[in-house]
Amino acid sequence: MQLICSPSGSVDFRHPGQGIRDIRKAGFEAVSLDLFQCASPWSLETLGKQKKETEDPWAARLFQDPADLKKQVSALLFQCQSNTLQIPVARAPYLPRDTRRTDLNTFLEQLTAYSIRLCGEIGCSSLVVPPLFSGIEKGLQWQENHAYYLRLAGIARECHVTILLENQCMNYNGHFLRGICSDAEEAARWVDCLNKDAGEERFGFCMDTGVCTLCGQDMHTFAGILGQRVKAIRLRDCDGYQENALLPFTCAEQGQNRTDWLNLIRGLREIEFDGGLILDFADTAAAFSPLLRPRLLSLAYAVAEYVKWQIEIENLLKKYATIALFGAGNMCRNYMKCYGETYPPLFTCDNNSALWGTIFCGLEVKPPEALKELPEDCGVFICNVYYREIEKQLRELGIQNIEYFNDEYMPSFHFDRIKRNDTLK
Amino acid sequence: MNLIGTQTKNIVEDGNPEAGFRLMKQAGFSCADFSLNSYLLNTSLYQFQLNDFFNRSVVELEQFFTPHKKGAVSAGIRINQMHMPYPAYVPKGSKELNGYLWNEVAPKSMEICAFLECPYIVVHGFKLARNLGSEQAEWERTEQFLDMLAPMAKEMGITVCIENLYDNVGGHLIEGPCCDAKKAVERIDRFNDRYHAEVVGFCFDTGHANLVGLDFETFLVTLGDRLKVLHIHDNDGVRDLHQIPFTFTKTRENKASTDWEGFIRGLKAIRYNRVLSFETAPVLTAFPKEMQLQVLQLISGIGKYFTAEL
Numbered sequence: 001m002q003l004i005c006s007p008s009g010s011v012d013f014r015h016p017g018q019g020i021r022d023i024r025k026a027g028f029e030a031v032s033l034d035l036f037q038c039a040s041p042w043s044l045e046t047l048g049k050q051k052k053e054t055e056d057p058w059a060a061r062l063f064q065d066p067a068d069l070k071k072q073v074s075a076l077l078f079q080c081q082s083n084t085l086q087i088p089v090a091r092a093p094y095l096p097r098d099t100r101r102t103d104l105n106t107f108l109e110q111l112t113a114y115s116i117r118l119c120g121e122i123g124c125s126s127l128v129v130p131p132l133f134s135g136i137e138k139g140l141q142w143q144e145n146h147a148y149y150l151r152l153a154g155i156a157r158e159c160h161v162t163i164l165l166e167n168q169c170m171n172y173n174g175h176f177l178r179g180i181c182s183d184a185e186e187a188a189r190w191v192d193c194l195n196k197d198a199g200e201e202r203f204g205f206c207m208d209t210g211v212c213t214l215c216g217q218d219m220h221t222f223a224g225i226l227g228q229r230v231k232a233i234r235l236r237d238c239d240g241y242q243e244n245a246l247l248p249f250t251c252a253e254q255g256q257n258r259t260d261w262l263n264l265i266r267g268l269r270e271i272e273f274d275g276g277l278i279l280d281f282a283d284t285a286a287a288f289s290p291l292l293r294p295r296l297l298s299l300a301y302a303v304a305e306y307v308k309w310q311i312e313i314e315n316l317l318k319k320y321a322t323i324a325l326f327g328a329g330n331m332c333r334n335y336m337k338c339y340g341e342t343y344p345p346l347f348t349c350d351n352n353s354a355l356w357g358t359i360f361c362g363l364e365v366k367p368p369e370a371l372k373e374l375p376e377d378c379g380v381f382i383c384n385v386y387y388r389e390i391e392k393q394l395r396e397l398g399i400q401n402i403e404y405f406n407d408e409y410m411p412s413f414h415f416d417r418i419k420r421n422d423t424l425k
Numbered sequence: 426m427n428l429i430g431t432q433t434k435n436i437v438e439d440g441n442p443e444a445g446f447r448l449m450k451q452a453g454f455s456c457a458d459f460s461l462n463s464y465l466l467n468t469s470l471y472q473f474q475l476n477d478f479f480n481r482s483v484v485e486l487e488q489f490f491t492p493h494k495k496g497a498v499s500a501g502i503r504i505n506q507m508h509m510p511y512p513a514y515v516p517k518g519s520k521e522l523n524g525y526l527w528n529e530v531a532p533k534s535m536e537i538c539a540f541l542e543c544p545y546i547v548v549h550g551f552k553l554a555r556n557l558g559s560e561q562a563e564w565e566r567t568e569q570f571l572d573m574l575a576p577m578a579k580e581m582g583i584t585v586c587i588e589n590l591y592d593n594v595g596g597h598l599i600e601g602p603c604c605d606a607k608k609a610v611e612r613i614d615r616f617n618d619r620y621h622a623e624v625v626g627f628c629f630d631t632g633h634a635n636l637v638g639l640d641f642e643t644f645l646v647t648l649g650d651r652l653k654v655l656h657i658h659d660n661d662g663v664r665d666l667h668q669i670p671f672t673f674t675k676t677r678e679n680k681a682s683t684d685w686e687g688f689i690r691g692l693k694a695i696r697y698n699r700v701l702s703f704e705t706a707p708v709l710t711a712f713p714k715e716m717q718l719q720v721l722q723l724i725s726g727i728g729k730y731f732t733a734e735l
Contacts, residue, residue: 138642169638172682173674173675173678173680173681174675174676174682175662175675175682177640177684178638182638185607213597215637216591216597216600216638220560221559241662256595256596257594257595260599266558411558413556413558415556
């Protein structure tokens with residue numbers, strides 16, 4: 001899985017030096033090429049409708065000559081190259097969800113075609129191309145988009161670019177409803193049919209978690225249906241009502257996340273997602289002072305790594321010939337419920353001497369010192385939220401293969417939580 | 426021609442049920458959605474609290490509801506649908522609590538439904554996906570519950586209607602049981618084929634659908650004739666407010682932010698000729714008591730508008 005940072009909100013694409021360096025310094029090795037920064041949804045909406053002096057000159061130049069796209073992003077591309085940042089995915093310009101412009105589909109297609117060529121030139125292997133929707137009747141959406149995507153497929157083939165469709169919501173008088181490709185079965189059909197008609201696997205899917213959240217969708221089921229068609233995830237948080245791109249885990253109420261990360265992670269684990277994880281936190285980044293942005297980017301990288309770690313948690317268990325656990329509480333119980341059968345631990349241990357010698361969830365509870373006797377290829381998994389304290393203790397004991405386990409996003413949960421008194425029984 | 430109905434909650438009182446039914450009739454309704462759930466509140470159940478209402482025998486319950494039955498008949502109101510107390514399963518509840526809901530409340534609700542000659546009873550599917558790990562595993566539990574009810578339903582000539590629900594993640598309402606119309610169709614058909622009767626149907630809840638951005642038209646068209654009853658109400662897309670349709674706007678154009686046009690198109694497409702029932706009881710506590718009749722008239726007027734559009 002590749003961690004990709006969307007530069008929107010962090011990088012001024014006309015003066016990208018500082019922002020790109022900040023991204024690289026934070027640990028990211030890849031960015032997405034957000035071509036919609038050259039022609040923002042708002043600037044497209046007002047194209048030709050404003051006085052010359054208030055019109056976005058960059059979008060106007062693109063309207064005259066879509067080939068200007070390359071010139072407009074040249075500084076960004078140069079900085080990415082200088083900072084050894086890869087660009088595995090790009091996103092084509094798009095119209096606002098509440099657009100009234102029904103006259104721009106041809107221009108959008110031209111712009112998208114140039115976006116594909118640009119991707120080909122710079123070795124960017126995927127381009128997210130949202131479906132056309134403006135001015136298209138509900139019953140004709142597939143027909144129109146089928147023809148649109150197939151027209152693009154030829155160019156994409158020449159340029160070795162995969163076109164990624166993306167789930168959409170629609171703005172119904174200010175309220176977001178499920179839009180094109182928000183029904184996973186329909187989206188899967190579209191991708192399959194386009195690939196069949198293109199005669200090769202030229203199309204895939206980018207799952208936008210923000211749209212799923214706005215539409216209150218079950219992301220476990222959504223990802224499960226799309227399966228291997230999901231080549232990229234646009235990972236962003238929002239409150240479920242406004243379309244924002246916030247840093248994951250920052251939109252919370254009363255100590256709880258408003259995005260259903262549990263079902264997203266369950267879904268991505270189920271499909272063994274191994275594509276591009278595009279972290280989009282444009283609104284959070286733009287709202288932070290440029291003085292704080294380097295630290296925000298470091299946090300963003302840590303968040304992306306954490307999500308990847310959660311999705312791939314089972315790989316960690318596969319890494320060792322044998323494993324032992326530390327902790328004889330709820331986390332250990334959850335481990336045993338979900339993974340105990342496939343990855344049976346040798347035993348667990350706990351600092352509570354009252355538990356030593358007892359059996360917990362089928363495991364013998366031993367004192368921590370017992371870990372010293374483990375073979376070299378055995379991993380010790382900390383099943384307790386006091387990770388860092390326990391890690392220190394284990395290091396002092398000379399234990400090497402220390403790993404963290406986490407039960408926040410388990411495949412299933414018990415209906416109750418045990419209390420320490422229960423454990424003692 | 427669609428008949429128009431509304432909930433009995435906040436209108437029909439046990440002391441003089443006939444007066445409430447007469448008020449409904451006067452306001453322009455001809456059908457009632459009998460709020461049996463008012464006798465065992467969800468808010469209590471989620472706090473693991475039961476009352477003794479359903480400790481009564483079936484005979485005692487029938488005696489209790491005899492004035493309601495007579496009152497409705499006398500006022501010219503047909504009890505078309507009923508809401509079973511919910512949840513039917515409390516996730517962290519004791520075995521005793523859940524056993525009581527399963528073995529006492531649910532079957533007795535069916536008996537009351539039959540006694541009131543009500544053809545449809547709405548039930549909530551179990552909200553267990555987060556614990557069990559998938560929507561499918563959650564449905565299997567609901568299916569067991571429906572399997573328990575189905576023989577009674579067949580014998581009594583009642584259709585048990587599952588309803589699209591929401592779940593709550595950090596205060597954000599997301600899709601819950603029965604929000605996938607295609608799955609609902611397949612599951613309903615499987616049930617009815619197995620029992621050789623229409624033992625299971627669907628109740629489309631406009632408010633819940635709006636909260637999770639469902640496309641009304643597509644959902645209704647997918648359901649087709651499996652749609653037996655409605656819960657019509659409106660909200661701001663954020664909270665489950667059960668307000669009057671066309672109440673909410675979100676832009677300066679001040680157009681309704683709920684897709685009522687899609688609702689009408691969907692019902693029209695499937696030639697829905699059953700009751701247009703409003704689930705707007707909270708409106709009646711929001712408005713002054715003195716305005717109750719006018720408020721109910723407005724709601725039934727919206728029903729008439731829908732009827733005319735259909």
